[in-house]
Amino acid sequence: MSSPSWTVSRLLLAALAVLWVLPSQAAQQVRVGAAHFPPYTVRPESGADTGLLPQLVEALNQLQTDYQFVLVPTSIPRRFGDFKQGRVDMAIFENPDWGWKDIPHTTVDMGLEDAEIFVAQRKPDRQQSYFADLAGKRLALFSGYHYEFANFNADPKFLAQNFNATLTYSHDSNLLMVLRDRADIALVTRSYLSDYLLRNEKVADELLVSQRIDQVYHHYALLSPAAPISGPAFSKLLQGLRDNGQMLKIFEPYKISLVPVPKS
Structure with a gap:
């Protein structure tokens, strides 16, 4: 038979154990x-x-x-x-x-x-004014994104019909489309472009990045x-x-x- 003091000690230890695990539970x-x-x-x-x-x-x-x-x-x-x-x-x-x-x-x-910015292929005669008007240009966009230039309408059919847009699920693919002249302008987040250029330093000189911002996130x-x-x-x-x-x-x-x- 255990002594009363030993029983009390065991009860106290059990109570402390419960209190110890309560925060995680x-x-x-x-x-x-x-x-x-x-x-x-x-x-x-x-x-x-x-x-x-x-x-x-x-x-x-x-x-x-x-x-x-x-x-x-x-x-x-x-x-x-x-x-x-x-x-x-x-x-x-x-x-x-x-x-x-x-x-x-x-x-x-x-x-x-963050910010959404425009990116085009760098060419000798191409300046910042190239981004001023999107009419007639082929756009590469991320499917599901809400763009200010399109009044935040993310409907793929609307973007394709009104802005000659190709929609993908990859910023990398959109930038490659620009580099390969399959699109005129891609829209990417500033944060993503920063990371992309760290991973692809060799193409930095091939891209013209807009001073124009589509929207601030x-x-x-x-x-x-x-x-x-x-x-x-x-x-x-x-x-x-x-x-x-x-x-x-x-x-x-x-x-x-x-x-x-x-x-x-």
């Missing part, structure tokens, strides 16, 4: 939609996703233990349905103007800005009404990543600007 899972959107999310045919979104999710999970952020595969066209049907709790690197106006959500300003996180994390709570986590330098470390190499977040 209490972590609420937050499902983040991961659509192929280079360089934010790169979804290879096999293997794990790479890009800025996986880096951000890892940093969020390392910052705290209240929430466990996990990536859920989706696609650019399918992400709206996945959000509405509750398959994902959050869409990151979004903008409410990109087809979200009729879908209930909470908007969180991420304080990040001001990034937001969109939270479902049923998401386990609130807008203010997620804003606080993002501020924590700013304070510890992780936001700058993740985004600065891709020329994505950290800008002040307006106080609510």
Whole structure:
């Protein structure tokens, strides 16, 4: 028979063990939609996703233990349905103007800005004025993207009929079309072009990059009404990543600007 003091000691140890594991058990899972959107999310045919979104999710999970952020595969066209049907709790690197106006959500300003720019093949007589008028030019676009020059209409038929556009799911393919004279202009994000030129230094002199910007991407996180994390709570986590330098470390190499977040 064990003594009363030994029994009490065992009960205390058991209670401490329970308290020790409670934080990990209490972590609420937050499902983040991961659509192929280079360089934010790169979804290879096999293997794990790479890009800025996986880096951000890892940093969020390392910052705290209240929430466990996990990536859920989706696609650019399918992400709206996945959000509405509750398959994902959050869409990151979004903008409410990109087809979200009729879908209930909470908007969180991420304080990040990228830009969409025009790229053409460099030729002796070709100057910046080449980008001023898109009429009559063959465009290479990323399928599903919302472009300002097209009034954010992402319908493939509309873009093909009105802007002589070829749509693909690869910025690399679009830039190759320009280099091989199969398209006159490709539109790519500044962040992607920065990464592309690091990987393809030899073609840098063959490309003419526009000073004209189609649009500035001001990034937001969109939270479902049923998401386990609130807008203010997620804003606080993002501020924590700013304070510890992780936001700058993740985004600065891709020329994505950290800008002040307006106080609510």
